[in-house]
Amino acid sequence: MNFKKLFETQQVLRSRIAYNEPDRFGKLLLATQVELGECANEQRTWKFWSKDQKPRPKLLEEYVDGLHFVLEVGIELEMQDEPVMYTTEHVDVTSQFNYLFYTIGEMYDVSTRADDREELMAIYDDVLSCYLGLGKMLGFTDHQIEQAYFEKNKVNHKRQESGY
Secondary structure, X not given: OOHHHHHHHHHHHHHHHOOOOOOHHHHHHHHHHHHHHHHHHHHOOOOOOOOOOOOOOOHHHHHHHHHHHHHHHHHHOOOOOOOOOOOOOXXXXXXXXXXXXXXXXXXXXXXXXXXXXXXXXXXXXXXXXXXHHHHHHOOOOHHHHHHHHHHHHHHHHHHHHOOO
């Protein structure tokens, strides 16, 4: 995956939105969790009470919605120039989702109790590698993720034009 291009593309959208209030970081983390939840909802295998375990067609779209915010958090932490070296995959998809929710929450906790940039950067590295691992676990190729990301990014720009 071309992370340099992904981060650059996200930076353009970020600049266009131009929201720089003090609550930005907390809102970014919440948005990441919300999109992660929407992705889990489309994935469905964790719904043990339902016989309908098939992922929904919007699964990839929800995954890249979350990727927009994962990249955005990286930009916020000035991590966009750091090389992406690995992906992390847990035992199963449910564990992966749960771990991501936990780790994103941990980032929020650290950001509210101290200004420990090193700790936040380490946690972000974990979030990014797990988010990429989730994409693999969901069966997406790097090419599919990139293509869907750039398509959704265009939609996000159109939404900005229309006052979304």
